Amino acid sequence: MEMKIVPELKLGFKDAESYKQRENHELLNKIFVRTPMLDKLCESNTYFLVGEKGTGKTAYAVYLANNSYNNNYASLRYIRETEYQKFLVLKNSKHLTLSDYTNIWKVIIYLLLAQQVRERKNKLPLLGNLGKFNALNKAVDEYYQHAFSPEILYAIQFAEEAKLAAEIIAKYTGLETKLGGEEKTSINFSETRFQTNLLYIQKHFEEALSSLKLAQNHILFIDGIDIRPSSIPYEDYLDCVKGLANAVWSINSDFFANIKDSKGRLRVVLLIRPDIFNSLGLQNQNSKIRDNSVVLNWLTTYTEYRGSDLFLMADKLLAFQQETELPTGMTWDYYFPYNASNVTSEQTHKSAFISFLRYSLYRPRDILTMLSIQKENFIEQGRNPKEVFSERDFFSPAFTRKYSDYVLGEVKDHLSFYHSNEDYELFLKFFQHLNGHSRFTYDEFLVAFSDYKNFIEKNIKEEPSFCKTPDIFLQFLYDTNIICSVMTSDTGPFFGWCYRDRTPSNIAPKVRTHARYDVHYGLMKALDLGKHFD
């Protein structure tokens, strides 16, 4: 059996955005695990794709955009810093409110979806009453001088210049009704009536889209709301994202869901982290999560991991590049032929994957990162290329350092939505007050927190919201998956992790107070903890 040597293993990309590039489509198709979550995502009542960092939100959207899976045609669009800046400028020049934001987003979404349908990949003829749709397309062509590019940045312009856009739409759709024998009514659009103009544009898109008879489903995925650029203030950012989430909800449930007589459906799906979803304060948030979201979840246990999608993902990644196809799990066992230490449960195979689980938050990106760090170290250490991995790879300082940098980097990205860089630096200072302990009781936490608070009062003018009270701070540590609570029971300790306690019916779980707490394994090194166990 000829297996690839470790230095030549291809381990793909840690951020699925790279799979958007044409030359990487094939690679994603080979390594992608079609979990039941993929089918749920294709259901017509799914409007939100929810998952913590590194759980595969982008990967699922890219996979659907690259392939016409089950008659679904999808595209994926990013919102980036320049787009947010445009929104800010608009807000200031036109004195926008939240509902204006929602209406702007509606125009953007309609425009992008309409152009997607028009450019549909299969090129089967479009059916239905095409008059309105064609007229609208002519208007879009005139506005963009035949150079529309399917990016949010371009679509914003259309809403921004609502007066001009509405006038051009009136010109073409008026023409259309005239051909149909009706009187053309002339409409005046005024620069100052921005809202009215937007509604006029929306209405025309709705009429055009609802008159189509689609043979396929068309999905527009919107990604990129989870990292706030530092140039955009939090409140403004939140308003923009709230407007977007409201638009997504309203378009899907009030409009697309009610289009009759079309086999194919239109849909817009927002990629979003659970904590951000929670901070939007949408109406009936709980039922939206339960009934209209896919919540990505890769949880498994030490005894059952062998049948889990997370393990399958890791095995598939190693297996796709081999010459011979082996039964599931065998490629993994070839590269990791050892038992993880201190495994007490009964195992059917070598238990190396449990070491990976221990260091992870059960997210695909965690596993990928460990694999690529170990491969990198393997090469750096100049090991015999014929060798494979061993448990020592977890104990080398090079591994611990690189991996905890990664975990801390993910925490930093997570926090960047809410807090500034300075706040993040200040947050890290808390851990110096734990005296090196990675395990502490509630009372010990209170002492450390009060030390920390003294430090803040002496050194910082304005304290960040997360350190208002000890319990708010404890919740913060738990929300970021830095600590878990540990409760002892007759059957042994019970570990309460935010990523495990979170379910669709409890999207923002609360930390237990008065428990004992453990800092995550993968972070101890980066936070300089774990030197004292007692």
Ligand SMILES: Nc1ncnc2c1ncn2[C@@H]1O[C@H](COP(=O)(O)OP(=O)(O)OP(=O)(O)O)[C@@H](O)[C@H]1O
């Ligand atoms: N179903 C899957 N099959 C195979 N690999 C997957 C799957 N889902 C995720 N992955 C892997 O996990 C990596 C991380 O996923 P992705 O970038 O989509 O996470 P994300 O949820 O978008 O994170 P972020 O919030 O940081 O944007 C991907 O690059 C991909 O390699």
Ligand SMILES: [Mg+2]
């Ligand atoms: Mg992503």
